[in-house]
Amino acid sequence: MTDLHAPAHPGASGTPVPAVPEQPGTAGTPGTPARDAVPAEKTGEPKRNRRRVRIDHLRHVVVEVREHAGYRTVVRHAAYTAGGARLLTRRAWDSRTTARHERMMRAAEAAGNEELVRQWEQRAYAYRFARHRRRVELLQMAINAPKAIGYATATGVGTLLILGFLITLGTGDTSDLLTPIEAVVDFVGWVSFLASVIWEPALYSLPLIALGAAWTVGRRQHTAPAWALPADAEDRDVVPDEGAIIKALSNLGIAPLNKAIKDGWQPRWVSPTTRSGPGWHTQLQLPMGVTVEMVNGKKKVLAHNLLRKPVEVWPTEPPKLPGTLDLWVADQGSLSGPTPPWPLLTEGTVDYFKGVPVAVSQRGEPIMGKLMAANWMVGGIMGSGKSSLVIALLLGAILDPLVDVEAYVMAYNVDYDPLKPRLRALVKGDEDEQIEAAVHALRRLRDEVTERGKLLEELGGDNTKLTRELAQKDPRMRPKVVVFDECHELFMHKEHGKEAAELAVKVMKKARKTGITLVWVTVSPTADSIPRDVTRNTSHRVAFAVGDHVANDGLLGSGKHKAGVTATTLIPGEDVGTAVTVGFTNKPFEVIRSHYVAREAEKGVDEVTPVVKRALKAYKVGDVWEVPETAAADVLTDVAAVLGDEPRMLTQEVLHRLAERNPSAYLEWGPTDLKAALEPYGAEQYKSGGKSMVSRTRIQEAILDRLAEADEDEGDPEI
Known part of the structure; x- marks a missing residue:
């Protein structure tokens, strides 16, 4: 039975x-x-x-x-052929119409990216215009074809008769006059004979060739149903395209997702898989009963299915698209290896009100660390790279001669010693004396934010925040960055911990407009070691490798681990310098790789001291500061520099290199900003093959024209 x-x-x-x-x-x-x-x-x-x-x-x-094996084989290969034919038809339709443009516009509109919608509208318009022009040219060609054929025939016959006449003159035989024409007729006859022989087999083989092409495409794209595939078939592709993503999701062991797939669920791609920096990005609407949290619970399995490490796969839920899986998959090994050198290592200055370059994103874009109206929380286990990020931030801060920097380190280490000549205060140690010094600093900051609020009313009126001009007017309003390293020792102190927590919250709530930036650094980010109100009032949160979800949410915010924004997948000792951040960009989170500036105690290389010496040259001994004038960016010169020997370059690549060259000036620039800057010189970008390009010739001509105008102005006599 x-x-x-x-x-x-x-x-x-x-x-x-x-x-x-x-x-x-x-x-x-x-x-x-x-x-x-x-x-x-x-x-x-x-x-x-x-x-x-x-x-x-x-x-x-x-x-x-x-x-039955035979039935599965028949269904599999039939599905390959049918699916391949469907894909080829869709590709042909996309190549002949604006269907692809419309699809991308709908995806961009669903994502709320108006700039991308406009770009695709422009591309669709350019495609329709080019298609219309080709059709007009074909129509004109058809109209002119009879005349052209007549001219060509008459010219050919005349040429052959002239050739025959020359042969007749040489041989003296009048019958040779038509010899060239007869030779051409015989040649055409042989070609026709060969065509008649080849035509019929070629005609019969065309359907077979078409079926073979459709089968090949369908097999590569796995268009057969899963039950019809061989039991031992496992063809995983390194490129996470739509097929690879669906296969990876179907093997996560999530019951509602498996049921939806078996019931014939057809995924809706909000954003198809596209190249995004050193990786791939896609957005997929999940079926009913399946949440992004379920997928995040299987993140390690998902990474394995996509042939990636867990740190290279980031499934999240967009704030404006609930029920949608936002998936970014890095290239294999792209998040390992050395990071680019710190942009300010040998030259450059910093404006406190614009920020400091501290890292690169998972897509390779420069990350600016905001100082004005910002507070920082940096955490992670020992040796994960916290000090590298904080040192880069402080080195940038001291390159602005207006900024005061203080550091209170509740431990004995040498990380901040090279910066000591430029620091207003450096306190090290975890004894009561050092804890009291840190509490005293918080009391002073509490009084200072109140005093600064009154000064702002006097200098700039009500509801005014600190600006560089106001800071230059009054030395009491110069920006200040204060670091509390190993801050858990401060907040967990039996005598001063409670007062320190209250003072920290008061300062952070009032310091936003007054130019005071607090940086908290810890290896123990728990609810007991870091007060929740301190975390809630922190704008920039950085989590290096942490041990569990409690530490992760203590740094990044409650519920971040379940939402997929987690640093628990970072491997200590391997992902050094890599961190998960919140608050740096308009994205829900960013995976960053901090710049590394070597200190003397590490590998015998000292890159910090030269930067400190540059910072010391910016002011005199004592409290009298020299504030150098910041030179305005010269866009023509900068674009020429990033182009180098390249005759032309993609606009996005030019913007990326400009941001690396001068982050404070170009980091937030887009194609519209670049066009507005270059258009007055006639050097704006142009379209080539549907891609926006910047021409070195145009830039050089603009620079030469500007020099010529300057020479003419100098040569004009005064009136």
Whole structure:
């Protein structure tokens, strides 16, 4: 007898079908048709039960047929061919129409990216214009074809007659006059004969070639149903395209997702898989009953299915698109290796009110660390790279001669010693004396933010925040950056911990407009070691490798781990300098790799001291500061520098290099900003092959024209 608890078989639509038990009144053999069973009237069985038995028996037969290897092979290859034909048809349709542009516009509109919508509208307009021009040219060619054919025929015949006439002059035989024409006629006849021989086999083989091409495309894109694939087939692609993503999701072991796939769920791609920096980005609407948190719970399995490390796969839920899986997959190994050198290592200055370059994003974009109206929380286990980020931030801060920097380190280490000549205060140690010094600094900051608020009213009126001009007017309003390293020692102190927490919250709430930036650094980010109100009032949160979700949420905010914004997947000792951040950009989170500036104690290289010496040159000894004038960016010169020897370059690449060259001036620039800056010189970007390019020739001509105008102005006599 069949086991009532036997595993289910997949039905024709992918729905699990339970194994069919023996029914009363049916034959004992499984293959006996239901119509041979004893009639329901004689057994007392209701008609609906007899109908259910017949349906279940039919399903059982379908399952047996589907499990047959030959049937699966036929279905698999037929699905390859049909799916490939569908894909080829769609590609042909996309290449001949604006369907692809419309699809991308809808995706960008759903994502709320108006700039990208406008870009695709422009591309669609350019495509329609070019297509219209080609059609007009073809129509004109058809109109002119008879005349052109007539001219060509007359010219050809005339040429052959002239050639025949020359042959006749040489041989003296008038019959040679038509010899060239006869030779051409014979050649055309042979070509026609060969064409007639080849034409019929080629005509019959074209459908076979088309079917073979469709089968090849379908096989590569895995268009066959999963049940028809070979049992041992596992063809995982390194490129996470739509097929690879769906296959990876279907093997996560999430029951509602598996059921949706078996029921024929067709995914809706809010944003198709596209290249995004050193990786791939896509947005997929999940089926009902499946949440992004479920996918995040299987992040390690998802990374394995996509042939990646967990740190290289980031599934999140966009704030404006609930129910949508936002997935970014890095290239294999792209988040390992050395980071680019710190942009200010050998030259450059910093404006406190614009920020400091501290890292690069997971997409390779420069990350600016905001100082004005910002507070920082940096945490992670020992050796994860916290000091590298904080040192880069402080080195940038001291390169602004207006900024005061203080550091209170509740431990004995040498990380901040190279910066000491430029620091207003450096206190080290975890004894009561150093803890009291840190508390005293917080008391002083509490009084200072109040005093600064009054000064702002006097200098700039009500509801005014600090600006560089106001800071230059009054030395009491110069910006200040204060670091509290190993701050858990401060907040967990039995005598001063409670007061320190209250003072920290008061300062952070009032310091936003007054030019005071607090930086908290810890290896123990828990609810007991870091007060929640301190975390809530922190704008920039950085989590290096942490041990568990408690530490992760203590740094990044409550619920971040479940939402997929987690640093628990970072491997200590391997992902050094890599961190998960919140508040740096308009994205829900960023994975960054901090710049590393070597200190003397590390590998015998000292890159910090030269930067400190540059910072010391910016002011005199004492409290009298020299504030150098910041030179305005020269866009023509900067663009020429980033172009180098390249005759032309993609606009996005030019913007990326400009941001690396001068982050404070160009980091927030887009194509519109670059066009507005170059258009007055006639050097704006242009379209080539549908791509926006910047020409070195245009830039050089603009620079030469500007120099010529300057020479003319100098040569004009005064009136």
